[in-house]
Amino acid sequence: xxxLFSSNILSPPPAPATQQNPFELLFNSAATSNSTASASNSxxxxxxxxYNLLTRRLQDERRATEDxxxxxxxxxxxxxxxxxxxxGQRRSGKSSIQNVILQKMPPTETLYLESTNTVxxxxxxxxxxxxxxxxxSQLSIESPEIAYSEANFxxxxxxxxxxxxxxxxxxSINSLVxxxxxxxxxxxxxxxxxxxxxxxxxxxxxxxxxxREVRQRVQDELSDVGFGHREVxxxxxxxxxxxxxxxxxxVVQRLLPQLPALEAxxxxxxxxxxxxxxxxxxxxxxxxxxxxxxxxxxxxxxVCSDYVxxxxxxxxxxxxxxxxxxxxxxxxxxxxxxxESVVTFERNGDTYIYAREITEHLSLICLMGKGSGIDKRVxxxxxxxxxxxxxxxVFKV
Amino acid sequence: MSTPExxxxxxxxxxLLMGRSGAGKSSMRAIIFSNYVAKDVRRLGxxxxxxxxxxxxxxxxxLNLWDCGGQDSFVESxxxxxxxxxxSSVAVMIFVIDISSREPAADMINFAATLRxxxxxxxxSKLFILIHKMDLVPTEQKHKIFxxxxxxxxxxxxxxxxxxxxxxFWATSIWDQSLYRAWTQVLYFLVPNAATIESMLRKLADLLxxxxxxxxxxxxxLAVTHITRASEAHNPYTDRFERIxxxxxxxxxxxxxxxxxxxxxxSFAEMQIKTGAFMFFITxxxxxTNLAVVMPSDEAAFNAARVNVQLARREFAQFDIVEKKAAxxxxxxxxxxxxxxxxxxxxxxxxxxxDAEAPIRGYED
Ligand SMILES: Nc1nc2c(ncn2[C@@H]2O[C@H](COP(=O)(O)OP(=O)(O)OP(=O)(O)O)[C@@H](O)[C@H]2O)c(=O)[nH]1
Ligand SMILES: Nc1nc2c(ncn2[C@@H]2O[C@H](COP(=O)(O)OP(=O)(O)OP(=O)(O)O)[C@@H](O)[C@H]2O)c(=O)[nH]1
Ligand SMILES: [Mg+2]
Ligand SMILES: [Mg+2]
Numbered sequence: 001x002x003x004l005f006s007s008n009i010l011s012p013p014p015a016p017a018t019q020q021n022p023f024e025l026l027f028n029s030a031a032t033s034n035s036t037a038s039a040s041n042s043x044x045x046x047x048x049x050x051y052n053l054l055t056r057r058l059q060d061e062r063r064a065t066e067d068x069x070x071x072x073x074x075x076x077x078x079x080x081x082x083x084x085x086x087x088g089q090r091r092s093g094k095s096s097i098q099n100v101i102l103q104k105m106p107p108t109e110t111l112y113l114e115s116t117n118t119v120x121x122x123x124x125x126x127x128x129x130x131x132x133x134x135x136x137s138q139l140s141i142e143s144p145e146i147a148y149s150e151a152n153f154x155x156x157x158x159x160x161x162x163x164x165x166x167x168x169x170x171x172s173i174n175s176l177v178x179x180x181x182x183x184x185x186x187x188x189x190x191x192x193x194x195x196x197x198x199x200x201x202x203x204x205x206x207x208x209x210x211x212r213e214v215r216q217r218v219q220d221e222l223s224d225v226g227f228g229h230r231e232v233x234x235x236x237x238x239x240x241x242x243x244x245x246x247x248x249x250x251v252v253q254r255l256l257p258q259l260p261a262l263e264a265x266x267x268x269x270x271x272x273x274x275x276x277x278x279x280x281x282x283x284x285x286x287x288x289x290x291x292x293x294x295x296x297x298x299x300x301x302x303v304c305s306d307y308v309x310x311x312x313x314x315x316x317x318x319x320x321x322x323x324x325x326x327x328x329x330x331x332x333x334x335x336x337x338x339x340e341s342v343v344t345f346e347r348n349g350d351t352y353i354y355a356r357e358i359t360e361h362l363s364l365i366c367l368m369g370k371g372s373g374i375d376k377r378v379x380x381x382x383x384x385x386x387x388x389x390x391x392x393x394v395f396k397v
Numbered sequence: 398m399s400t401p402e403x404x405x406x407x408x409x410x411x412x413l414l415m416g417r418s419g420a421g422k423s424s425m426r427a428i429i430f431s432n433y434v435a436k437d438v439r440r441l442g443x444x445x446x447x448x449x450x451x452x453x454x455x456x457x458x459x460l461n462l463w464d465c466g467g468q469d470s471f472v473e474s475x476x477x478x479x480x481x482x483x484x485s486s487v488a489v490m491i492f493v494i495d496i497s498s499r500e501p502a503a504d505m506i507n508f509a510a511t512l513r514x515x516x517x518x519x520x521x522s523k524l525f526i527l528i529h530k531m532d533l534v535p536t537e538q539k540h541k542i543f544x545x546x547x548x549x550x551x552x553x554x555x556x557x558x559x560x561x562x563x564x565x566f567w568a569t570s571i572w573d574q575s576l577y578r579a580w581t582q583v584l585y586f587l588v589p590n591a592a593t594i595e596s597m598l599r600k601l602a603d604l605l606x607x608x609x610x611x612x613x614x615x616x617x618x619l620a621v622t623h624i625t626r627a628s629e630a631h632n633p634y635t636d637r638f639e640r641i642x643x644x645x646x647x648x649x650x651x652x653x654x655x656x657x658x659x660x661x662x663x664s665f666a667e668m669q670i671k672t673g674a675f676m677f678f679i680t681x682x683x684x685x686t687n688l689a690v691v692m693p694s695d696e697a698a699f700n701a702a703r704v705n706v707q708l709a710r711r712e713f714a715q716f717d718i719v720e721k722k723a724a725x726x727x728x729x730x731x732x733x734x735x736x737x738x739x740x741x742x743x744x745x746x747x748x749x750x751x752d753a754e755a756p757i758r759g760y761e762d
Binding site for chain 2: 299303344
């Protein structure tokens with residue numbers, strides 16, 4: 001009989017059954033991580049005693065990270081609710097970005113969007129209250145119509161300036177620099193990022209030249225007005241591919257106080273389980289809120305993002321009984337919403353995508369590297385459940 | 398198997414794909430059979446004369462597809478000097494009508510002339526009329542316009558001697574799953590032993606205690622057939638079979654893009670999705686088919702189902718390659734693992750995964 005996995009593999013027992021030490025994923029504080037990692041490497045076979053020790057250590061460390069979180073309130077200036085402001089010239093693509101990301105509008109339909117004349121906010125309840133506000137092109141950042149009172153500015157995370165690269169892309173540089181200068185002077189904690197937008201249909205070369213030209217001009221002019229130190233991030237985006245998601249993901253990540261903790265967890269998971277790439281997705285928006293430190297390629301994000309669609313779509317088709325069952329559901333209630341999914345390739349049997357719902361809103365999507373085959377599945381399942389617990393902790397406020 | 402001639406030899410079925418130039422015939426063919434995505438079909442040129450393609454389905458069905466270029470000069474020649482060559486021994490004619498056509502009257506004249514030729518040479522053939530490019534019709538008018546067109550076309554069919562049972566109408570667009578729905582009907586009509594496959598699948602579904610089984614053709618991702626048990630009977634998504642076709646096709650493209658392989662070469666061995674509400678897996682059943690299994694959310698039953706489907710492969714494989722088995726002295730160069738022409742004695746103990754029940758044995762009816 002040929003089976004891909006052993007029969008109990010999908011509900012692994014809590015005790016580690018593999019040669020490798022699954023506790024490697026333990027969440028160490030940065031200072032001690034190196035030494036403990038090598039220490040746990042050497043302890044190839046974990047005895048029950050070790051198990052206890054390690055569990056205690058895990059708990060200690062969790063407590064330590066919790067404490068750490070409590071003593072750094074200065075970093076947690078926003079309540080983890082990403083609020084973004086979209087600015088830029090008329091028809092640069094602000095409404096399109098807002099609608100594609102938050103309302104799932106098909107990109108081709110943005111053609112029919114009308115010009116925006118008032119401040120318009122769209123929000124989405126995902127892993128956090130996620131908000132995007134479009135500022136009509138005729139309004140400047142200081143204008144009272146924006147109605148961004150002092151308090152609102154304090155909550156604001158990032159101002160995104162959208163430039164239509166298929167148009168006269170240098171024409172809005174002056175207002176861009178003015179806005180960046182205003183923020184730097186008055187609200188230095190608000191991030192400022194530039195989207196060089198509508199890159200679809202342009203040659204690689206043209207796109208890169210335009211990108212460099214805009215970046216250079218913005219940096220020069222900011223230096224001229226004395227804000228050369230100001231960090232401005234630039235992104236190439238288009239609503240017709242995944243680049244807009246990638247850019248928004250980066251913007252959101254800069255606003256998340258939990259990011260370092262999440263990244264550390266994902267790094268650990270990848271190195272322990274031999275994964276090629278791991279993303280923590282906000283399932284509804286397909287923004288990824290963290291990834292491991294390995295090089296990030298758009299195509300990796302694309303395949304993972306497409307896979308989220310596969311799961312969500314199939315879940316929609318067969319999850320229809322769920323709402324009806326819920327009131328009656330007893331012990332299973334805990335389990336609901338926690339989905340898990342894998343794809344095995346025919347070609348190279350061991351490469352596959354592993355997906356797991358971490359919370360109601362977050363999913364872990366991993367690209368498995370070479371050698372992370374079926375035999376490692378217990379290890380992976382186990383470590384992912386550790387990661388799941390840790391992520392839930394990290395987001396508990 | 399009860400009927401001796403059934404499945405004994407490869408079933409060649411001739412399928413004509415006709416309609417006026419620009420109706421969208423080659424676009425459909427490219428999407429269904431050649432892994433094109435909808436936005437790529439603009440690159441296709443007009444078809445010159447007839448493009449033939451042979452598509453193998455379910456082992457012993459060979460679909461012989463004639464994509465007939467629809468420009469008037471070609472149609473002229475099909476109707477005259479090539480008349481019997483084109484219209485004889487046709488199993489199915491798929492006629493594509495562009496709902497956005499600027500010459501609806503000329504379309505109808507062309508259609509009637511084609512019908513006449515078909516009735517003359519293949520009076521028993523089946524007609525699938527695809528009212529196509531429905532995406533160009535505003536949503537609120539879709540139903541009405543489709544009804545109107547259907548009535549108009551049906552009248553012509555009756556005039557030319559085709560009975561209502563011989564003709565089916567489908568609204569289609571390359572931009573959504575409606576295309577898969579229509580082609581699934583065509584495929585289902587052509588699969589020679591659909592009833593036998595279904596009875597085997599039903600037994601399998603009962604054995605697994607599955608909510609639903611869907612059999613997909615591997616290259617096209619078209620649903621061949623499905624078994625829906627009582628627990629799934631009230632699923633409100635009645636178009637889920639073609640939606641999954643579309644999801645699988647998109648997934649295939651996504652994987653191909655990521656791995657840098659051709660979409661035609663990309664296929665997963667298995668995909669699993671497990672949630673608190675249901676468990677789903679799709680895996681290879683025979684050389685040409687994938688089986689999707691929807692189970693209640695129960696880990697043990699799910700694992701048993703996966704193993705049982707693997708065991709069932711032999712039964713279905715045996716069935717799938719009746720043709721090859723007849724010529725079993727010939728070497729089979731592409732024989733795959735677990736894909737045997739015959740059942741060999743299997744260890745009984747391997748069976749008893751799902752209680753003590755011995756799964757799927759002998760389907761001799
Ligand atoms: N090619 C291309 N076109 C885009 C992209 N994003 C938006 N567009 C198009 O740009 C046009 C203007 O988009 P909007 O989103 O309305 O622009 P806006 O910035 O909100 O414009 P105002 O509200 O008038 O200030 C629309 O026709 C969109 O289809 C993109 O990434 N690529
Ligand atoms: N809007 C819309 N356009 C479609 C659809 N299907 C095909 N088209 C377009 O119709 C055009 C003609 O399609 P073809 O498939 O080449 O037409 P054909 O029927 O093969 O034409 P001939 O080969 O000359 O007989 C293409 O540009 C397609 O983009 C559809 O469902 N909706
Ligand atoms: Mg707008
Ligand atoms: Mg053609």
